Amino acid sequence: MTMHEALLQKLRLHRLDLVVNLSYNIDTVVDYLCREYVIARDEKDSIISHDRQEDRVTCLLDILETKDDDAFYVFRDTLVKTGPPHLPILLDGKAEVSSDQLTQTTDSN
Numbered sequence: 001m002t003m004h005e006a007l008l009q010k011l012r013l014h015r016l017d018l019v020v021n022l023s024y025n026i027d028t029v030v031d032y033l034c035r036e037y038v039i040a041r042d043e044k045d046s047i048i049s050h051d052r053q054e055d056r057v058t059c060l061l062d063i064l065e066t067k068d069d070d071a072f073y074v075f076r077d078t079l080v081k082t083g084p085p086h087l088p089i090l091l092d093g094k095a096e097v098s099s100d101q102l103t104q105t106t107d108s109n
Contacts, residue, residue: 007072008065014090015061021084022060023053030060032078038071039063 011018022029027048034044039060047059064071072091079088 001068003065003067003072004069007069010091010093011061011065011072014087017090018061018087019054019057021087022057022079025082026053026056026060028082029075029078030056032082033060033071033075036074036078038067038074 030039030044030047033039034041039047043063047056047063050056050059064075076088076091079091
């Protein structure tokens, strides 16, 4: 079973934001997803074999695109637990702002 097209589009639409903002804690996210059986041990090994954190995020996103809807929702719930807080909001489709726009809004207050 493959991921619904609308969920794939959310991952693709916010890919750059995910790569930039998950790079600091990608190993934690990968551990959660492995523990929840979203990714297999060999997929985890493939992800963590990359030296650059951004490459690890990219690899994870490529793998997630091959999974089902449940994988998307577990990933989203993992982001709620691990931060940053705007990422699950983006994946919910409730905000069309990037982290840069959030920072600009916060800085202007």
